[in-house]
Amino acid sequence: MSSPPRKFRLPDLISACPLKDATNPHYEKAAAESRAWINSYNIFADRKRAHFIQGQNELLCSHVYCFAGYEEFRTTCDFVNLLFVVDEVSDEQNGIEARATGQVFVNAMKFDDWDDNSILAKITREFRARFLRLAGPNTVKRFADLCETYTQCVGREAELREHNQILGLEEFVPHRRQNSAVLLCFTLVEYVVGLDLKDEVYEDTTFRDAYFAACDYVCWSNDVYSYDMEQSRGLTGNNIVTVLMKEKGISLQEASDYIGKYCANLLEKYLDARTRISLSLGHEATQFINAVGQWMVGNLAWSFETVRYFGPSHLDVKETRVVYLRPQERFSDL
Structure with missing residues (x-):
């Protein structure tokens, strides 16, 4: 029986991406304020707090919302930090518990007078107040609906984890779009740029091609x-x-190579659809699709600027693209 792999090589996504990365000039001030806001609730144990700080969620926002003004940028930092709270809590819950956590988040986001006096509800309500100050009605409704879908998928993720089940590729792709919260974060682009797109824009075939290619x-x-x-x-x-290795019966390295080729196809699809968006949709549709492209390149850049994914070797991994697999943490360490 062969030993499990100790390392694998990442696909070269950065060199293949023609989109231009940038960072937000308000990063340092807004990031410090947002981090202090979350930490003021003292919701993380020491290890979780270290994971939160080292992850530098606000730096991700700096790359993907590089065009945001100060207030808008601070709000995006608050939301990504709020998502971190929901994600970290639900990662250690079973399906029933994760759905209950998600429902607190949804209720506090959707309803003006809802409050169960939990810390999560309070954090969510404070974010919501910031968001509603500048967001248009279409954006608010779209955001609330996506929050609900997101939490349902997070609950299902916990159930699958509880029963040690892995979805097939066809079912996993739409599930991942939602439980990743990427579509939620795309909706924040409307808030940041000052757009309020109508539902008909999202129903346009070419718009959807670019939108989902960017998300995937x-x-x-x-x-x-x-x-x-x-x-x-x-x-x-x-x-x-994991899904690719199981469904296609391939190795870790083969799965990584497959992802590299698939991402190249997604990038081509996004760029092609971006040039074909109908003028009848208006300039705002093109503006939105251009802006979500910052998520594509910004997430790549951010991933190698922190220790979140690759630990203290993150700069070496960026250069060599070789990842040495870490041993599994003991339960007592989590």
């Missing part, structure tokens, strides 16, 4: 980058790498 690109590239971290924590079921 972020999900697939993120999954191959985060695979080592997740396998070290015993949480690989919700990852396209």
Whole structure:
């Protein structure tokens, strides 16, 4: 019986991406404020707090919302930090518990007068107040609906983990779009840029081609980058790498290579659809699709700037693309 692999090589996504990365000039001030806001609730044990700080969620926002003004940028930092709270809590819950956590998040986001006096509800309500100040009605409704879908998928993810089940590829792709919260974060682009797109825009075929190609690109590239971290924590079921290895009967390296080729196709699809968006949709549709492209390139850049995925070797991994798999953490370490 062959030994499991000790290393694998990442696909060269950065060199293949023609989109231009940038960072937000308000990063340092807004990031410090947002981090202090979350930490003021003292919701993390020491290890979780270290994971939160080292992950530098706000730096991700700096790359993907590089065009945001100060208030809008601070709000995006708050939301990504709020998602971190929901994600970290639900990762250690069973299906019933994760759905209950998600429902607190949804209720506090959707209803003005809802409050169960939990810390999660309070954090969510404070974010919601910021968001509603500038968001248009279509964006608010779209955001609330996606919050509900996101939490349902997070609950299902917990159920699958509880029963050690892995979805097939066809079912996993739409599931991953939602439980990754990427579509939620795309909706924040409307808030940041000052758009309020109508539903008809999202129903346009070419718009949807670009929209979902961008989303899948972020999900697939993120999954191959985060695979080592997740396998070290015993949480690989919700990852396209695992899905591909199981469904296609391929090795870890072959799955990584497959993702590289698939991401290249997604990038081409996004760029092609971006040039074909109908003028009848208006300039705002093109503006939105251009802006979500920052998520595609920004997530790549951010992944190698922190220790979140590759630990202290993140700069070496960026240069060599070789990932040495870490041993699984003991339960007492989590």
